[in-house]
Amino acid sequence: MVQASPVALSVPAAAIVGELRRNEITHVVNVPDTHQRTLLAELARQSEMRLITACTEDEAIAISAGLWVGGQRPILSIQHVGLLAAMNNLKGIAMDARIPTCMLVGYFGRDVTRPARENAARAIRLIEPTLDTWGVAYFPLERPEDLPVLARAYRYSTEHCEPSVVLIGAPTS
Amino acid sequence: MWRRDAIAALVAERGDAITITTEQAIGAWRAAVPEALNEIPHHLDIVGCMGSASTIGLGIALAQPTRAIIVVDADGSLLMQLGSLVTIAGAAPANLHHFVFENGVYETSGSQPLPAEGRFDLAQMARAAGYAHAMQFSDAAAFAAALPDVLRQRGPVFVSVRTEPEDGYLVRSSAGTRLDVQMHALRERLAAR
Numbered sequence: 001m002v003q004a005s006p007v008a009l010s011v012p013a014a015a016i017v018g019e020l021r022r023n024e025i026t027h028v029v030n031v032p033d034t035h036q037r038t039l040l041a042e043l044a045r046q047s048e049m050r051l052i053t054a055c056t057e058d059e060a061i062a063i064s065a066g067l068w069v070g071g072q073r074p075i076l077s078i079q080h081v082g083l084l085a086a087m088n089n090l091k092g093i094a095m096d097a098r099i100p101t102c103m104l105v106g107y108f109g110r111d112v113t114r115p116a117r118e119n120a121a122r123a124i125r126l127i128e129p130t131l132d133t134w135g136v137a138y139f140p141l142e143r144p145e146d147l148p149v150l151a152r153a154y155r156y157s158t159e160h161c162e163p164s165v166v167l168i169g170a171p172t173s
Numbered sequence: 174m175w176r177r178d179a180i181a182a183l184v185a186e187r188g189d190a191i192t193i194t195t196e197q198a199i200g201a202w203r204a205a206v207p208e209a210l211n212e213i214p215h216h217l218d219i220v221g222c223m224g225s226a227s228t229i230g231l232g233i234a235l236a237q238p239t240r241a242i243i244v245v246d247a248d249g250s251l252l253m254q255l256g257s258l259v260t261i262a263g264a265a266p267a268n269l270h271h272f273v274f275e276n277g278v279y280e281t282s283g284s285q286p287l288p289a290e291g292r293f294d295l296a297q298m299a300r301a302a303g304y305a306h307a308m309q310f311s312d313a314a315a316f317a318a319a320l321p322d323v324l325r326q327r328g329p330v331f332v333s334v335r336t337e338p339e340d341g342y343l344v345r346s347s348a349g350t351r352l353d354v355q356m357h358a359l360r361e362r363l364a365a366r
Binding site: 027056062072 | 217221222224225228229230231232233234235236237254256257259260263264351352353356357359360363364
């Protein structure tokens with residue numbers, strides 16, 4: 001039997017942390033995402049960027065907004081279903097208050113042999129169409145060579161004062 | 174106590190704190206401060222993201238650790254994001270004072286009672302969540318007298334302020350100033366200091 005080859009490949013957590021440093025990120029506000037567990041572990045081992053854990057993604061967006069108002073460069077780390085749970089503050093804070101809000105969003109449970117839009121899991125295949133509907137810019141991170149999208153997403157968010165989403169296709173390693 | 178009396182005490186003692194109000198406290202705060210409408214420096218009126226005043230305050234507190242942050246929240250709002258008590262306690266901002274005005278109703282939408290009103294205790298919840306201090310006041314004179322000491326305590330501090338239900342008004346975006354304008358202006362002011 002021929003095995004389907006993966007569409008999305010794992011990106012090393014250390015490489016993501018390096019990219020966060022290059023973008024001068026000061027705080028990572030997270031609601032723990034299984035998909036990004038190695039990234040969270042890597043962040044917990046360093047002290048340059050403060051890792052803040054929130055109970056909900058709505059809170060995470062609000063904390064990130066306060067950090068930005070206070071002059072910091074925060075980023076969020078959440079799960080795809082958490083993004084759906086946080087649509088109220090995505091609209092009320094990131095969009096209506098025009099707060100740069102860049103989010104690393106993990107596709108937990110994705111079948112990596114298929115594009116996200118063709119996944120059987122409803123919450124995964126509906127993420128990109130949902131972001132399209134809301135007009136939120138997104139940047140797929142499907143393999144290690146895609147890592148520069150993180151800088152692009154962050155820059156997009158700060159330059160346009162809008163939310164942006166980095167969609168992490170495979171679990172970080 | 175009446176909301177206006179508690180707000181007057183807070184305005185008198187705010188010093189150079191960054192202040193954040195939400196819901197029904199917005200109008201009372203604006204009525205109490207001497208500054209003209211839309212010209213209150215270092216202040217935010219939070220609308221459009223109910224329950225987020227305290228976590229926006231948390232972010233500012235972490236970003237500006239040398240500035241005092243006063244959040245004037247409401248019971249219905251806090252209940253929208255009750256887990257934020259634990260989030261705030263976890264981040265442990267020493268410069269955050271979280272006042273929650275408790276009138277027991279959703280005043281803006283017509284004063285419907287909160288679920289289980291009279292049977293829960295937000296100050297005890299905050300204490301159990303891990304706030305450094307938590308207390309409750311129901312008398313205006315006692316609140317005003319205690320406020321200077323309360324504001325000197327190391328945060329996060331939670332203060333339940335029991336107020337009488339009043340005739341609410343429809344909270345609009347910052348009584349005239351859009352949230353985006355306020356937040357961008359505050360960022361610029363803080364950067365300029």
